[in-house]
Amino acid sequence: MENTHTNISELGEFGFIKRLQDKIKLTNKDIIKGIGDDAAVVDFGNKKTVISTDTLTEGVHFDISYTPLKHLGYKAVAVNLSDIFAMNAKPVAITVALSFSSRYPVEAIDELYEGILLACQLYGVEVIGGDTTTSISGLNINITAMGVANEEDIVYRNGAKENDLLVVTGDLGSAYIGLQLLEREKEVFKANDKIQPDLEGNDYVLERILKPEARGDIIELLAKMEVKPTSMIDISDGLASEIFHICTQSEVGCAVYEDKLPIDPQTVLTAQDFGMSPTIVALNGGEDYELLFTIKQEDFEKVKGNPHMSVIGHMTDKNAGVNLVTRDNTSTPLTAQGWDAFLKKEMDGKGEEEE
Amino acid sequence: MENTHTNISELGEFGFIKRLQDKIKLTNKDIIKGIGDDAAVVDFGNKKTVISTDTLTEGVHFDISYTPLKHLGYKAVAVNLSDIFAMNAKPVAITVALSFSSRYPVEAIDELYEGILLACQLYGVEVIGGDTTTSISGLNINITAMGVANEEDIVYRNGAKENDLLVVTGDLGSAYIGLQLLEREKEVFKANDKIQPDLEGNDYVLERILKPEARGDIIELLAKMEVKPTSMIDISDGLASEIFHICTQSEVGCAVYEDKLPIDPQTVLTAQDFGMSPTIVALNGGEDYELLFTIKQEDFEKVKGNPHMSVIGHMTDKNAGVNLVTRDNTSTPLTAQGWDAFLKKEMDGKGEEEE
Numbered sequence: 001m002e003n004t005h006t007n008i009s010e011l012g013e014f015g016f017i018k019r020l021q022d023k024i025k026l027t028n029k030d031i032i033k034g035i036g037d038d039a040a041v042v043d044f045g046n047k048k049t050v051i052s053t054d055t056l057t058e059g060v061h062f063d064i065s066y067t068p069l070k071h072l073g074y075k076a077v078a079v080n081l082s083d084i085f086a087m088n089a090k091p092v093a094i095t096v097a098l099s100f101s102s103r104y105p106v107e108a109i110d111e112l113y114e115g116i117l118l119a120c121q122l123y124g125v126e127v128i129g130g131d132t133t134t135s136i137s138g139l140n141i142n143i144t145a146m147g148v149a150n151e152e153d154i155v156y157r158n159g160a161k162e163n164d165l166l167v168v169t170g171d172l173g174s175a176y177i178g179l180q181l182l183e184r185e186k187e188v189f190k191a192n193d194k195i196q197p198d199l200e201g202n203d204y205v206l207e208r209i210l211k212p213e214a215r216g217d218i219i220e221l222l223a224k225m226e227v228k229p230t231s232m233i234d235i236s237d238g239l240a241s242e243i244f245h246i247c248t249q250s251e252v253g254c255a256v257y258e259d260k261l262p263i264d265p266q267t268v269l270t271a272q273d274f275g276m277s278p279t280i281v282a283l284n285g286g287e288d289y290e291l292l293f294t295i296k297q298e299d300f301e302k303v304k305g306n307p308h309m310s311v312i313g314h315m316t317d318k319n320a321g322v323n324l325v326t327r328d329n330t331s332t333p334l335t336a337q338g339w340d341a342f343l344k345k346e347m348d349g350k351g352e353e354e355e
Numbered sequence: 356m357e358n359t360h361t362n363i364s365e366l367g368e369f370g371f372i373k374r375l376q377d378k379i380k381l382t383n384k385d386i387i388k389g390i391g392d393d394a395a396v397v398d399f400g401n402k403k404t405v406i407s408t409d410t411l412t413e414g415v416h417f418d419i420s421y422t423p424l425k426h427l428g429y430k431a432v433a434v435n436l437s438d439i440f441a442m443n444a445k446p447v448a449i450t451v452a453l454s455f456s457s458r459y460p461v462e463a464i465d466e467l468y469e470g471i472l473l474a475c476q477l478y479g480v481e482v483i484g485g486d487t488t489t490s491i492s493g494l495n496i497n498i499t500a501m502g503v504a505n506e507e508d509i510v511y512r513n514g515a516k517e518n519d520l521l522v523v524t525g526d527l528g529s530a531y532i533g534l535q536l537l538e539r540e541k542e543v544f545k546a547n548d549k550i551q552p553d554l555e556g557n558d559y560v561l562e563r564i565l566k567p568e569a570r571g572d573i574i575e576l577l578a579k580m581e582v583k584p585t586s587m588i589d590i591s592d593g594l595a596s597e598i599f600h601i602c603t604q605s606e607v608g609c610a611v612y613e614d615k616l617p618i619d620p621q622t623v624l625t626a627q628d629f630g631m632s633p634t635i636v637a638l639n640g641g642e643d644y645e646l647l648f649t650i651k652q653e654d655f656e657k658v659k660g661n662p663h664m665s666v667i668g669h670m671t672d673k674n675a676g677v678n679l680v681t682r683d684n685t686s687t688p689l690t691a692q693g694w695d696a697f698l699k700k701e702m703d704g705k706g707e708e709e710e
Binding site: 032033036037038039040041042043044046048049050051052053054055057058059060061082083084086087089093095096097099128129130131133134135136137138140142144145146147149151154156157158232233234249 | 387388391392393394395396397398399401403404405406407408409410412413414415416437438439441442444448450451452454483484485486488489490491492493495497499500501502504506509511512513587588589604
């Protein structure tokens with residue numbers, strides 16, 4: 001953060017909005033009106049509009065003591081766009097609603113917006129509206145994302161069929177390990193503020209928690225490969241929880257293979273350092289923002305060997321339930337940790353539940 | 356509130372979402388998918404989509420000690436739809452993002468949703484998505500509203516021309532007076548909790564602050580009267596502030612007549628009881644959620660005498676500025692209190708600023 005501190009009230013209402021408008025340049029001609037009126041006006045044309053909303057709350061979704069505001073802004077956009085991609089749609093625009101206490105100076109909000117606008121630029125979306133309000137304490141970032149898709153391209157959670165293959169992108173559990181590292185160094189720093197954080201060599205896991213990417217590249221790739229998933233969801237609460245969402249909505253069971261779970265080597269090592277099972281971390285860590293989808297068996301050849309995708313299981317009859325096939329070839333029922341996670345995360349500051 | 360207290364975690368994640376889905380029934384066939392997936396899918400057809408977002412924060416926009424949750428839910432929807440109506444558009448759908456601390460039981464969230472769904476039913480909109488998260492403290496309600504309009508019907512803030520007439524709907528300042536009453540009774544109750552609140556005979560001003568309506572009826576009326584405003588805005592921050600928005604964006608000045616300001620008699624009396632000028636209250640009180648618009652002089656005959664509309668002034672040359680013509684026929688420059696209000700309201704718990 002720059003070493004200047006301008007109180008929001010010094011700018012005045014028009015000054016603040018003007019400042020935002022100067023930062024936010026519209027380039028998409030279908031956005032007829034962006035910020036500056038009661039509402040934005042968008043021409044979504046003949047395609048279907050896909051809409052999602054997500055909130056990041058200080059002390060729950062992020063700890064401001066180790067979260068750079070620019071990354072936070074970037075992440076707030078990415079996690080929202082992740083939901084649009086999970087519908088196999090293309091994001092077009094977002095609205096940004098911020099509430100923050102007066103301890104945040106204008107420069108802090110500028111930094112947050114820098115991250116928001118950087119993400120918008122990279123993902124090709126525009127900020128079309130917002131609401132900025134004070135709060136008693138903390139920072140709350142709500143983003144609503146809108147995208148478009150042809151009706152026949154949209155992928156829901158409820159289309160998985162028995163024998164479909166379960167595929168996940170990227171790798172799992174790294175964001176959770178990044179979070180554990182940050183929490184550990186925070187405790188060390190609290191005990192002795194002369195000790196500098198020891199985070200060297202952990203760039204990947206830290207980036208996964210602080211500045212995740214939404215997998216728009218996968219949506220393009222699937223289109224190019226001519227693979228339309230039968231169901232899809234993004235991984236915010238953890239792989240296990242998302243598998244349960246697909247299984248419940250599609251009315252199928254699932255067998256997931258422990259030895260197929262994609263986990264980054266650094267994540268495996270650091271998990272072991274923490275005395276955690278890498279498998280549990282991959283299943284329940286959450287905040288991966290990878291895509292989880294099912295494909296027809298006949299599409300296996302197209303997906304096989306793709307470095308961005310891992311086939312981790314297959315769908316079964318509903319009555320077989322959701323099972324993890326462990327390395328010793330034993331099948332054990334998997335539990336959705338979504339809400340246990342709510343309880344747990346509420347205590348350690350990560351509670352989230354999404355509709 | 357019912358005397359039951361169910362902790363959110365008792366329901367489990369699926370239980371909570373299922374509960375919401377059971378409450379939220381989609382009836383609009385253009386809403387292809389509502390809650391329950393990563394995003395909603397809406398067919399906005401050939402019309403333009405109008406989008407707005409607004410947040411209500413505990414301790415800033417409402418005081419939970421005297422705000423019934425059902426009314427709060429209703430209000431959260433109404434203030435968002437007010438922005439859609441202010442574009443001369445018809446609202447279609449909303450997303451609801453809630454964050455709340457664990458001191459709110461399931462029954463409290465149910466009550467909040469009851470109000471949200473009642474408003475949706477009355478205004479003919481549907482809940483198509485949401486996000487429910489924990490927070491460290493307090494309740495934060497963010498709603499994004501979407502509507503449709505034919506491009507040629509949309510009214511912006513920037514279309515007012517010199518000599519246009521300035522029209523406001525309903526009456527002004529009542530919500531602010533309602534708030535003062537609630538604050539006063541809260542102080543009395545804090546001093547002596549045996550004294551019951553004395554709010555009798557104040558139904559109108561209390562309803563104006565606790566359960567305001569968005570003026571969708573006016574949008575229908577204007578269409579029926581074949582009047583298309585040249586500019587329009589809704590009154591959230593206060594009449595003066597909104598006049599400045601129109602004048603700045605339309606590059607015109609304005610003369611507003613004190614004796615034309617529509618103020619409810621009860622509001623006048625109660626303002627005087629509080630030692631406040633009813634004119635100041637009408638100009639700067641805010642939260643009226645009435646519509647402020649400009650019309651061409653030739654439309655005066657259509658509007659004249661309409662009980663829902665008051666002509667309160669006319670637009671002038673930009674260089675003349677924004678002036679209040681007082682009862683003694685003196686013209687004094689008006690000041691936009693929007694941001695002063697941010698400062699003031701931040702102290703007395705009502706900060707708001709909208710883009």
